[in-house]
Amino acid sequence: MSHTVHDQKALLTRVRRIAGQAAALEKALEQGSECSAVLQQIAAIRGAVNGLMAQVLEGHVREHLGAENATPQQRQEDIEVVLTVLRSYLK
Template sequence: MSHISTDKNKLLTRVRKVKGQSLALEKSLEGEPDCMQVLQQISAIKGAVNGLMKEVLEGHVREHLGAADITQQQRQAEVEQVITILKSYLK
């Protein structure tokens, strides 16, 4: 069973947190919000997304890159995929 399936409830909780924070930001922007409130909400959303990325990435590294039964070639391909994702994420 994959780490995504195993951690599904925890990951869904994080996604729902991001969704709730995004909706709160949208609602706030529909009114006349204070700049600091908007900045705080954006910061909270970023933190929630970073936490989600950390959880999924850690599970992937442990399950896929840490697997003893994969070849060096498979491991290298996994590493390249993770690097590509991280470069995209960190833009």
């Protein structure tokens, strides 16, 4: 079973929290809120996305790279996947 399926409830909770934060940001912008409140909301969203990324990435590394039955070729392919995602995420 995939770690994203195993952790589905927790991951969906995080995603829904992020969606709520994004909706609050949109509302703040529409209402002309102070820039400090807008910046604080953006920082909160970024932190939430980073937490989600860390949780999914950790599960991926543990399940795929840490799998006892993974072949060296499978590990290398998974390393490339992780590195590609990290490069994209860190841009």
